[in-house]
Amino acid sequence: MRELRQITVVGMGLLGTSISLTVSRLSGGLKATGYSHRASTRQKARKLSVADEIFDNICESVSEADLVILATPVRTFESIFQKIAGSLKDGCIVTDVGSTKVLPHRWAEKHLGKNVFYVGSHPIAGSEKRGLEFARDDLFVGSLCILTRKKGTNEKAFSTVRRFWKKLGCSVSMMSPAMHDRIFSRVSHLPHIAAAALLNASDTKELKYCGKGFIDTSRVASGPPNIWTDIFISNADNSAQAIDKMVNELLKLKRAIKANNQAQIERLLKKARQRRKELINYKIKSRELLE
Amino acid sequence: MRELRQITVVGMGLLGTSISLTVSRLSGGLKATGYSHRASTRQKARKLSVADEIFDNICESVSEADLVILATPVRTFESIFQKIAGSLKDGCIVTDVGSTKVLPHRWAEKHLGKNVFYVGSHPIAGSEKRGLEFARDDLFVGSLCILTRKKGTNEKAFSTVRRFWKKLGCSVSMMSPAMHDRIFSRVSHLPHIAAAALLNASDTKELKYCGKGFIDTSRVASGPPNIWTDIFISNADNSAQAIDKMVNELLKLKRAIKANNQAQIERLLKKARQRRKELINYKIKSRELLE
Numbered sequence: 001m002r003e004l005r006q007i008t009v010v011g012m013g014l015l016g017t018s019i020s021l022t023v024s025r026l027s028g029g030l031k032a033t034g035y036s037h038r039a040s041t042r043q044k045a046r047k048l049s050v051a052d053e054i055f056d057n058i059c060e061s062v063s064e065a066d067l068v069i070l071a072t073p074v075r076t077f078e079s080i081f082q083k084i085a086g087s088l089k090d091g092c093i094v095t096d097v098g099s100t101k102v103l104p105h106r107w108a109e110k111h112l113g114k115n116v117f118y119v120g121s122h123p124i125a126g127s128e129k130r131g132l133e134f135a136r137d138d139l140f141v142g143s144l145c146i147l148t149r150k151k152g153t154n155e156k157a158f159s160t161v162r163r164f165w166k167k168l169g170c171s172v173s174m175m176s177p178a179m180h181d182r183i184f185s186r187v188s189h190l191p192h193i194a195a196a197a198l199l200n201a202s203d204t205k206e207l208k209y210c211g212k213g214f215i216d217t218s219r220v221a222s223g224p225p226n227i228w229t230d231i232f233i234s235n236a237d238n239s240a241q242a243i244d245k246m247v248n249e250l251l252k253l254k255r256a257i258k259a260n261n262q263a264q265i266e267r268l269l270k271k272a273r274q275r276r277k278e279l280i281n282y283k284i285k286s287r288e289l290l291e
Numbered sequence: 292m293r294e295l296r297q298i299t300v301v302g303m304g305l306l307g308t309s310i311s312l313t314v315s316r317l318s319g320g321l322k323a324t325g326y327s328h329r330a331s332t333r334q335k336a337r338k339l340s341v342a343d344e345i346f347d348n349i350c351e352s353v354s355e356a357d358l359v360i361l362a363t364p365v366r367t368f369e370s371i372f373q374k375i376a377g378s379l380k381d382g383c384i385v386t387d388v389g390s391t392k393v394l395p396h397r398w399a400e401k402h403l404g405k406n407v408f409y410v411g412s413h414p415i416a417g418s419e420k421r422g423l424e425f426a427r428d429d430l431f432v433g434s435l436c437i438l439t440r441k442k443g444t445n446e447k448a449f450s451t452v453r454r455f456w457k458k459l460g461c462s463v464s465m466m467s468p469a470m471h472d473r474i475f476s477r478v479s480h481l482p483h484i485a486a487a488a489l490l491n492a493s494d495t496k497e498l499k500y501c502g503k504g505f506i507d508t509s510r511v512a513s514g515p516p517n518i519w520t521d522i523f524i525s526n527a528d529n530s531a532q533a534i535d536k537m538v539n540e541l542l543k544l545k546r547a548i549k550a551n552n553q554a555q556i557e558r559l560l561k562k563a564r565q566r567r568k569e570l571i572n573y574k575i576k577s578r579e580l581l582e
Contacts, residue, residue, distance in 0.1 A: 186492065186493050187501035187505050188504060191509070194489050194508060194541070196563035197541045198537060198540075199566045200559060201477065201533070206477060206478055208573050209474055210482075213482045213510075213511040214479065214570075215570070215574070217482035217485060217486055218482070219504075221560070222567050222568070225557045228560055229556045229557045232548050233548065233551060233556070236548050236549060236551065243542070243544065244545070245492040247541050247542065250484065250488045253523075254534040257523045258527060265519075265523055269516035271490075273512055275490045276490055276509050276510075276512050277513070280513075
């Protein structure tokens with residue numbers, strides 16, 4: 001990554017700080033700087049030395065950057081693009097770690113200058129834990145990172161971003177923002193929606209009788225509500241369609257149960273079990289899961 | 292448990308065999324015998340010495356028993372009651388480990404003689420793994436066991452069954468079969484149905500992009516399809532109602548997402564998160580989960 005001399009992370013939460021920590025660990029002359037809009041976070045970041053420099057001003061923070069990485073909620077991207085557009089160097093690359101990709105691409109096209117290159121990134125890493133304190137310099141090791149590009153995406157900028165994530169330890173996949181948002185509404189947003197619906201469908205007083213099944217099925221509902229609201233809102237149509245698909249499958253099972261149709265229930269459960277088996281085998285083969 | 296001299300477990304799967312193993316470990320003069328309708332299972336059971344005696348004939352197996360425990364699928368209970376009714380001693384207690392309780396009570400009333408006492412049991416223990424090979428003599432330690440009783444339930448028999456499960460390491464709760472089936476359709480059946488629906492709503496090719504959230508949310512769908520079909524069928528009305536509640540919650544979230552109603556999405560997610568927090572705190576306090 002000789003083409004990069006300075007990166008700036010905007011947003012020093014779990015993901016943003018894990019990026020700066022990983023870059024610091026790898027060293028190699030790449031300067032890692034950061035910005036947070038919260039004074040208390042900046043103070044913590046300086047105290048814990050999670051980056052080479054922490055800026056108080058967002059425009060100053062990006063003015064010398066070769067790569068700017070937005071690690072704030074997706075809903076903030078448009079105003080951040082507007083704010084920083086005038087301060088970016090010619091040739092600067094902008095990316096992000098947002099969980100949806102159609103809107104960030106649209107906002108980048110609208111607000112970033114033509115000598116600034118945007119590439120979308122979505123590292124599939126994280127934790128239920130939030131904040132700088134939980135950041136780790138190996139968070140991305142072994143993770144998948146999806147990069148998104150459109151027809152107009154700059155080839156060289158794309159390659160640079162890809163090399164950057166690989167350096168951090170990710171394996172990298174590439175797809176269009178539209179495809180990304182469709183797929184992730186089903187494999188990522190839907191489990192969160194299902195977990196929340198499962199809990200909200202339960203009676204608090206009855207929950208004490210639940211076993212490990214309920215506890216695992218509902219785990220992701222412990223994630224931060226504001227972040228997930230942001231994700232659903234920024235991928236609303238796909239999220240709504242994913243919910244419809246799930247409702248459809250639930251009603252299929254319900255009809256089979258009401259009709260006492262044992263063969264059909266068993267067929268649906270077998271199909272689900274087989275899919276999960278294939279999934280687990282794939283994740284073991286790709287070393288995302290241990291055997 | 293001086294009142295018990297011999298128990299007979301009908302069905303030598305994971306749960307049944309774990310009962311005989313635990314009784315053997317506790318010793319105290321209580322004889323643990325078993326029956327399986329499969330010759331290969333009986334052979335394995337004898338080879339592994341999982342009980343004091345394994346019978347080839349179900350009627351012989353129960354004829355000297357003070358406590359008979361059905362550990363076969365719920366759908367088999369009615370015919371087993373019919374088969375063994377004539378062979379049970381006066382004063383014999385019959386229970387089971389089935390996941391639904393209304394039908395077992397009904398069938399017991401219909402088929403067991405008036406000098407035989409039925410009590411329903413549902414130990415909340417188990418594993419995705421099946422079969423005698425995975426049985427453990429500590430499977431019930433720290434587990435909850437729900438006992439069910441109706442107006443006509445014999446007081447002494449109920450106390451004996453309660454002491455039995457406590458001896459095995461369970462903490463015991465009591466409720467009516469109707470209440471049991473209503474509660475467990477929501478806290479146990481529904482997560483399984485949701486996990487299956489989530490998988491069936493996904494595209495196999497897309498699943499490779501999923502993260503740990505999807506993997507946890509779908510875990511219970513790896514359970515045995517025939518056992519779960521049996522459970523849903525034997526608690527059909529409650530299962531259907533539980534599905535309706537979940538569908539209702541999913542559609543609430545969908546409407547909020549379509550309407551771009553951020554406050555409502557966040558409210559629903561916060562409610563779910565708060566419920567899970569209370570649940571986890573309860574499970575830690577009751578020592579079902581470690582801190």
